[in-house]
Amino acid sequence: MVPTMMLAADSSRDAHRAEALRGLADAVTRRGEAPVVSSFGSADDLRSAVEAVEGPLVVVPAYLAGSDRASAELLAGLDLDHRFDACTTAPLGAVPSIVGSLARRLQQAGWRPGDGVVLAADGTSDQDERHQLTSVARMLSRRVQSPVQVGYLSAWAPSVTDAVERLRRRGQDRVCVAAWQLVEGEGHGRLRDLDATAVTAPLWPAGVVVDTLLAQHRAATARLAA
Template sequence: MVLVADDKQDAQRGESLRELADAVAARGEAPVVPAFGSAAAVQAAVDRVDGPKVLTPAYVAGGDVASAELFSGFQVTGRGDVYATDPLGAVPSIVADLAGRLADGGWAPGDGVVLAADGGTGQPERQTVADVARMLSRRLGSPVQVGYLNSWAPTVADAVDRLRRGGRRVAIGAWRLVEDGDHERLRELGEVVTAPLWPADIVVDTLLARHRAAKARLAA
C-alpha cells in the first residue's frame, strides 16, 4: 500500500499522516509506503516501490484540495502492476463515527450543523460531500448545511452565519482526515468543532478493506 497525500509543508499535518501510515502498517496486512509531499517527492516514492502497488489516497473526497490535485496527476491507466483506489467518501461507518464525535463534543438536537469540507477538483467530490451531508443528517435527525474552507461556495463561515441568525448554537463536523493548520480556522467558528477523522480505528479498517479489494483486482 502506497499512502499518498500532499503534506502542504505543514509539520502538524505531516506528523498526523505518518502516524496514520504507522497505524496501518501495524496491522501487518501489507507493507506500507508513505508518499507524502510535493508531486515530485511523491512520484519518486512511488517509483521506488518494486512490484505491484496500490496507490491509496490518505484523504477524504472533498476534504483536501491539494492532495486531490496531486493524486489526479498520476497516470496508472494501462499499468497492470498499479491500482489506484478512490479516496474515502460516504462510508456509513465513517459518517456514523462523525455523528458520534458531534454528540460527544456537545451537539444537541436543535443546534445547527455544518459539514466543513475543503472542496475539490470536480463534481464527483462535490457529490460525495453532499452524500455525506445527507447521511449525517439522517444519523442526527437534523438538517446539515455544507460549507467549504478553500474552494467552492458557500464558505464555512457563511454557512455558520446563516444558522446563527436563528439564534442557534452551531456544531461543525470536520470532513477532513488529519490534523493540520486549516483545522485551527474551524475552531474559531463553531461552539462545537469535531477533531479530524483520524485517529480512529474505522479509518484504518476502511483503508485496509479497500487495499484487499484492490489486491484482488491486481491478481485477477
Template sequence: MVPTMVLVADDERDTHRQKALRELATAVADRNEAPVVGAFGSPAEVNETIRAVDGPLVLVPAFLAGGDRASAELLAQLDLNDRGEAYTLPPLGAVPSIIAELARRLQDHGWAHGDGVVLAADGCTGQEDRRVVTDVSRMLSRRLQAAVHVGYLNVWAPSVWHAAQRLRNNGHPRVTVANWCLVGGSRERDPNDLAASGMTDPLWPSPLIVDLLLARHRAGKARLAA
C-alpha cells in the same frame, strides 16, 4: 505476492500534518496485512516513491473526497501509465461508519437536538467530490435527525461561516462544525472564526480509519487479481 499499499497525500510542508500522516502509515503497517509505503509530498516526490516500489501496488488515498483539495490535485497529477500491476482507488467518501463516527464526535462536543451542524469540507475542482460531500451531509442529517448544511473552507461556496449564519437565521442559535478532514495540520481553523460553537477533530487518529484503508487495499488487491 501481496501488493504494496501506497498511501498518498499532500503534506503541505506542515510538520504537524507530516507527523500525523506518518503515524497513520505506521498504524496501518502495524496491522501486518500488507507492506505499506507512505508517499507524502509533492507530485514529483510521490511519483519517485511510487517508482521505487517493487512488484504490484495498490494506491490508496489518505484523504477524504472533497476534504483535502491539495491531495486531490496531487493525485490527479500522478502518472501510473508505465507502471505495471498498479491499481488506484478513489478516496474515502460517504461511508456509513464514517458518518457514525462524525455523529459521535459531534455529541462529544456537546451537540444536542435543536443545534445546527455545518459539514466543513475543503473543496476541490471535481464535481464528483462535491456530490460526495452532499451525500455525506444528507446521511449525517438523517442520522442526527437535524439540519446539516455544507460549508467550504476553500474554492466553493457557501463558506463555513455563511453556512453557520444561515443556520442561525433559521432558528439554530448553536452551530457545531463537523470537520470533514482525515488528517489535520498546524493551521486548524478557530471555531470562533467560523461562527461556530465548536468543531470536531480530524477523523485520524481513529482505528476506524485504519480499518477502512485496509478494506480499500483488499478491494484493490482483488481488482489486480481479477
C-alpha cells in the same frame, strides 16, 4: 504476492499535518495486512516513491473526498498507465462507518439534538468528490435527525463562516461544525477560530479510518488479481 500499499497525500506545506499522517501510516503498518509505504509530499516525491516500489502496488489516498484540494490535485496528476500491476483507489467518502464516526465526534464535541450542523470541507472541483460530499451530508443528516449545511474552507460557496451565520439567521442559537478532515492540520485550526458552538476533532485516530483504508486496499488487490 500482496501488493504494496502506498498511502499518499500532500503535506508539503504543513509539518503538523505531515506528523499526523505518519502516525496514521504507522497504525496501518501495525495491522500487518500488507507492506506499507507512504508519500506525504510533492508530486515529485510521489512519482519517486512509486518508481521505487517493485511489484504490485495500490496507491491509497490518505484524505477524505472533498477535504483536501492539494492532495486531490496531487493524485490526479499521478499516471499509472504504464504499470499493469498498479492502481489507485478513490479517497475515503460516504462510507457508513466513517459517517457514523463523524456523528460520534459531534456528540463528543458537545452537539445536542436540535443543534444546527455544518459539514466543513475544503472544497473540490472534482465532480465525484462533490457528489461524495453531498452524500456525506445526507447520511450525517439522517444520523442526527437534523438538516446539515455544507460549508467550504477554500473553494466554492458558501464558506463555512457563511454557513454558520446562515443557520444562526434561521434561528439556530447553537451551531456545531462537523470537520470533514482526516487529520489535524492548518485547516482544522481555522475551524477552531469560528464563532461556532462546537467543532469536531478530525476523524483520525478513530480505528475505523484504518479499517476503511485497508478495506480499500483489499478491494483493489482483488481487482488487480482479476
